[in-house]
Amino acid sequence: MSTVHVTINRLGAQGDGVANGEDGPVYVPYALPGETLAIARNGDHGTVMSTGNLSPDRIEPVCRHFGPDGDACGGCSLQHLAKAPYxxxxxxxxxxxxxxxxxxxxxxxxxxxHPGERRRTVFSARKTEKELLLGYNRAETNHIISIVECPIAAPGIVARLDAIRAIGMALATGSETFRISVLESLSGLDIAAEGLKPLSDKQRRKVTETVLALKGIARVSANGEIVLEPQKPVIDFGGVKVSPPPGSFxxxxxxxxxxxxxxxxxxxxxxxxxxxxxxxxxxxxxxxxxxxxxxxxxxxxxxxxxxxxxxxxxxxxxxxxxxxxxxxxxxxxxxxxxxxxxxxxxxxxxxxxxxxxxxxxxxxxxxxxxxxxxxxxxxxxxxxxxxxxxxxxxxxxxxxxxxxxxxxxxxxxxx
Missing domain, CATH: 3.40.50.150 (Vaccinia Virus protein VP39)
Incomplete structure (x- = not known):
């Protein structure tokens, strides 16, 4: 790994800044065209060490989980880019x-x-000794960043993160990572977990007790099987009401x-x-x-x-x-x-x-x-x-x- 000074020439297809190196392009996350940077280079990948000129198109990110820091979730790559160039x-x-x-x-x-429009999101989840980690993976890793906010997601999902964690905790058996898809339907949240071991009767009872103590949960499913459905999830296709199957697109x-x-x-x-x-x-x-x-x-x-x-x-x-x-x-x-x-x-x-x-x-x-x-x-x-x-x-x-x-x-x- 070496430290070099580069100028970012363009944005790559994945949203990284791209500098033209002597032996090929170098991809620098969170960098924008026109910026001059000192980077730690490792092959064709660069990590920003210090900045010189910053782009006039750079704006302040809106989420605490965005950026090159250790608690960045990796879910967004372009929060720092102004609307028009974005x-x-x-x-x-x-x-x-x-x-x-x-x-x-x-x-x-x-x-x-626009922010807050995302009605469907997929979280990574893993049970620890103390809690359920619920969030997104840090970029290019399997490390889950447990989130407390998500400006892209619908407010109705963000406001129920604690409820989603409680349901995930009831569903989890061991320490394996699994996925929780959440759809904000007209009748409540549709929560679909995938990648879990088959649920025991005890777990099913625990999930049922957890959901019935909460409000606004339409359905919970595990590996495509409905565990509990207080009311059918409903979405609107141009005035036609549809109840999609668990975890469907x-x-x-x-x-x-x-x-x-x-x-x-x-x-x-x-x-x-x-x-x-x-x-x-x-x-x-x-x-x-x-x-x-x-x-x-x-x-x-x-x-x-x-x-x-x-x-x-x-x-x-x-x-x-x-x-x-x-x-x-x-x-x-x-x-x-x-x-x-x-x-x-x-x-x-x-x-x-x-x-x-x-x-x-x-x-x-x-x-x-x-x-x-x-x-x-x-x-x-x-x-x-x-x-x-x-x-x-x-x-x-x-x-x-x-x-x-x-x-x-x-x-x-x-x-």
Whole structure:
């Protein structure tokens, strides 16, 4: 390890400052472009030792758990960057990913995310002799920083940290680390623990006693199994009430979800039959069913059943059909696709390459692609563009505040 003086040239894809060293880039966490620093260099990684010129874009972080100090949780990497350059950084991530595949479409301004909007968060937890550590892992380590605040999370979650700790303590058996997902639903917190040993009857009683002594807890589950459900967790998809299965995927913020749904719905136009691929519990399908017949395809049986139940018990919707199918192994082929006017797909981070290749062979005129990974989105869009589709627009949507992650909605059409 050596001490060197560097100037930060740009932000890297993970939010680190990047200095151009003689033998390659050096990544310096919490540094910003234009800053001159003395760093302790270890390979391509640098730790700030002292600062010279600081960037005019540097602002004061809002959370005590942010920064290079020992109690930094590692959950945020960009709290110190002013809003305008921060939004530009998110947009540039999408532009750079598209450019890597030779694509230069119209990329809109970033749809902003704000503090306190995160309705779903995943904590790391571990039982010690005295307490339950509940928080996030320090960057690049398995060390849990037990938090007392989290400005990105919904106030309804932050205000119940003690209650979440009490439930986690009742669930924990040994000293192994496990995860606690918390969703703020309309009917209370939905708490889903994963990575635990099977619960004993004694533990179940303890969890029940703990939850019944608290208020505002809708459901507690362990490893996908419901332990206690005082009332079903409910979320709202455009006026349609859905009870998602334990620990299932939901968009992290309602505001980002609504922004993406508005873009998708607007692009569907007067489509009569819409296909929703990787449909989950119905984020897009149930909204689209206000104006079109929808066929929802999803591999998760429990999520699909939640979607189906919501559709069957809601008024004012066009018919919604469902299909359980692994689209990575069995994509819909052109013969399956010929009955639809438009498609929306929102796959996991790996993207939808196998399915997109079949979409490229279809005659569907309208496609909306939603992605949490600009790189796999760019790959998938390249396939569609090569098949004759035109990218109408791409909109970055920030729902992971102060992180290097960004969603994007790409709208495509074919003449």
């Amino acid at each position: 939004n530009d950084f998110k947009r540039q991530l999408v532009i750079d990913a598209l450019k890597s595949k030779g694509l230069t479409p119209d990329v809109k301004e970033t749809v902003e995310c 939901t968009q992290a913020t309602k505001e980002a979800e609504e922004a993406m749904a508005t873009l998708v719905h607007g692009h569907m136009g007067k489509a009569k039959r819409v296909l929703d691929l990787f449909a989950g519990s119905g984020t897009f399908a149930l909204r689209l069913a206000r104006t079109a017949r929808v066929h929802a395809v999803e591999s998760d049986d429990k999520a699909l059943k939640a979607l189906d139940h919501a559709a069957r018990n809601s008024q004012g919707l066009k018919p919604v059909s469902i299909e359980k199918r692994d689209l990575f192994r069995r994509p819909l082929i052109p013969m399956d696709l010929k009955h639809f006017d438009a498609v929306v797909f929102d796959p996991p981070r790996a993207g939808a390459e196998v399915q997109v290749k079949e979409l490229a062979r279809s005659n569907i005129k309208t496609i909306a692609a939603v992605s949490c990974n600009p790189l796999t989105l760019a790959r998938d869009l390249r396939i569609l563009v090569d098949a004759g589709y035109r990218i109408v627009s791409v909109t970055p949507v920030d729902q992971f505040l102060w992180s290097p992650h960004v969603e994007a909605v790409a709208l495509l059409s074919k003449v």
